[in-house]
Amino acid sequence: MSEKIIEIKSIAKKFGLFEAVKDVSFHVNQGDVYGFLGPNGAGKSTTIRCMLSLIKPDSGTIKIFGKSIFTDRNEILSRTGSIIEKPDFYKYLSAYKNLEIFSRLSRVSVGKKEIYKMLDFVGLGGREQDKFSSFSHGMKQRLGIAQTLLHNPDLIVLDEPTTGLDPQGIIDIRNLILRLKNEQHKTVILSSHNLAEIEIICNRMVIINKGVSVVEGDVKALMNNEDLVVRLEVSDKDKSKALIMSQYPNIQITDINETSIELPMEKSKISELNKDLVNAGIGIFSIEAKRKLEDYFIKMVNA
Amino acid sequence: MIFIKSIYNEVIKIALKPRSYLGIAAITVLVGVILFALKSDGMSIISFVTSSFEQTLSFEGNVLNGNLVAFIILQMLIVQIPLLIALVTGDLVSGEAAMGTIRMLLTQPISRTQLLLSKFIAGGIYTLIVIVWLGFMSVIMGKLLFGSGDLMVLNSDGLVILQEADVNWRYLGGFLVAFLALFTVSSLSICLSCFTDNSIGPIVTTMSIILLFTIIGTLDVHVFDSVRPFLLTTHMASWRSFFEDPLPIQDIKNSILILVIHNVLLISISIYVFNKKDITA
Numbered sequence: 001m002s003e004k005i006i007e008i009k010s011i012a013k014k015f016g017l018f019e020a021v022k023d024v025s026f027h028v029n030q031g032d033v034y035g036f037l038g039p040n041g042a043g044k045s046t047t048i049r050c051m052l053s054l055i056k057p058d059s060g061t062i063k064i065f066g067k068s069i070f071t072d073r074n075e076i077l078s079r080t081g082s083i084i085e086k087p088d089f090y091k092y093l094s095a096y097k098n099l100e101i102f103s104r105l106s107r108v109s110v111g112k113k114e115i116y117k118m119l120d121f122v123g124l125g126g127r128e129q130d131k132f133s134s135f136s137h138g139m140k141q142r143l144g145i146a147q148t149l150l151h152n153p154d155l156i157v158l159d160e161p162t163t164g165l166d167p168q169g170i171i172d173i174r175n176l177i178l179r180l181k182n183e184q185h186k187t188v189i190l191s192s193h194n195l196a197e198i199e200i201i202c203n204r205m206v207i208i209n210k211g212v213s214v215v216e217g218d219v220k221a222l223m224n225n226e227d228l229v230v231r232l233e234v235s236d237k238d239k240s241k242a243l244i245m246s247q248y249p250n251i252q253i254t255d256i257n258e259t260s261i262e263l264p265m266e267k268s269k270i271s272e273l274n275k276d277l278v279n280a281g282i283g284i285f286s287i288e289a290k291r292k293l294e295d296y297f298i299k300m301v302n303a
Numbered sequence: 304m305i306f307i308k309s310i311y312n313e314v315i316k317i318a319l320k321p322r323s324y325l326g327i328a329a330i331t332v333l334v335g336v337i338l339f340a341l342k343s344d345g346m347s348i349i350s351f352v353t354s355s356f357e358q359t360l361s362f363e364g365n366v367l368n369g370n371l372v373a374f375i376i377l378q379m380l381i382v383q384i385p386l387l388i389a390l391v392t393g394d395l396v397s398g399e400a401a402m403g404t405i406r407m408l409l410t411q412p413i414s415r416t417q418l419l420l421s422k423f424i425a426g427g428i429y430t431l432i433v434i435v436w437l438g439f440m441s442v443i444m445g446k447l448l449f450g451s452g453d454l455m456v457l458n459s460d461g462l463v464i465l466q467e468a469d470v471n472w473r474y475l476g477g478f479l480v481a482f483l484a485l486f487t488v489s490s491l492s493i494c495l496s497c498f499t500d501n502s503i504g505p506i507v508t509t510m511s512i513i514l515l516f517t518i519i520g521t522l523d524v525h526v527f528d529s530v531r532p533f534l535l536t537t538h539m540a541s542w543r544s545f546f547e548d549p550l551p552i553q554d555i556k557n558s559i560l561i562l563v564i565h566n567v568l569l570i571s572i573s574i575y576v577f578n579k580k581d582i583t584a
Contacts, residue, residue, distance in 0.1 A: 052410045054582035078412035088403025092320055104308040105411035
């Protein structure tokens, strides 16, 4: 069994009368790329800020690397790199100077060579002496990633790291996270609104809604527990519906248009259905299995 | 070690922020203007002051000398310097919140107390640089342009004439007390800076407090008699005590004690607030 890197139990936080977080619990194992999902205002940022000691929760426990964030804060943070919301640096300083300033506080000796190497790694080679104020949004995000990785942390917390990036930037960050996981075996927490991104990158996830952790577990396992939504485009819709109803009497079929229908179905039965329709002389133009994290997410959030 | 690095970081940030040079530039321009005015028409100003004594005293030698020029400059500028200090120090915590860098700083493995203390120390170093520059521009430049001589000071008790050889240590003492007073202004603005995420608020509030205390200190109303001795602004002027003869040692000690108490209180409040603060910016 993997070692638990993060263990959060029943944290709650109120701001005045507003309960930002009511009851959030989850754990992250070593080597996980852990998805942190939830709609706006769900309590994701507050939870992440509690984890990093930016906000003190009213109740609950937070253990990282087996130690409490309340008593061993500095030791935990020396092994953690993070971007919270957006990376903000000193506008009047260069990329190099900004990294130099934060590296001094990292408890790890980081020299000029390492800073240049890291800037090169995130694609900012040649822009070392340019001021942060002159950087595009994508470049700022890259600099944030560089700051996060500079002291070679064991745990990386990325809160919405691809927000505002162009498609190439999103792919670059995604590949970078996968490299960190596969090559350097880092543990990564990724909070994102891009659910497809979570589905592609993360192996485990938690969904938070209205300040409560709704579901937690292995991404693939959670997905497979649910029926897929299958969309069929066929030559004879009525005949297809009759055939399906005869074999699956309780199934709910939805008409999409003159040639398409949708129905819930287990993944293993799709090929069998395909065979039955073909054998009945029905032409199949397309079969699309639509089960995606978005559907699961919406179902959980609306539950 | 990390505390020393943090102080270094804070000093570097102040040094590389363009705003920090406004204070130095303002002192240079203001002192330059005063020096120019005194050089071109200083004697008429001196005659205006000494005319009431000319029936009983005769003034010989270089009355308008560097020592007197420095004293005039200090008296004129010491009111403006707190603004120049607060302009930089009032931004040290709230500016980080406004920029968003506070999140990055507080997720580093340094305690909030150490981080805040490093800002107080950096603010103190900046204050010291401003005071040293003011000293250079007033005392050194004054002596270079006007020469040296006995210092003639007009106090509420009358005219005090201090021998040339007796002046330098008084300036040193005066500047040290002025530094302590300005460091208290710096502490006040950093303390206010801990309460807000707005970078302008603490600067304006610091100046408003100094203005309010100055008014309370100046108003000859008995109701303020009991608070006046404890006001920061009352002791901001205590550098002048070094130019009295005999030296009012007890008054100076009292001022130093009250300023130190101010600093201890302001720093303690700041540490408490900063450690309790939720970073939501």
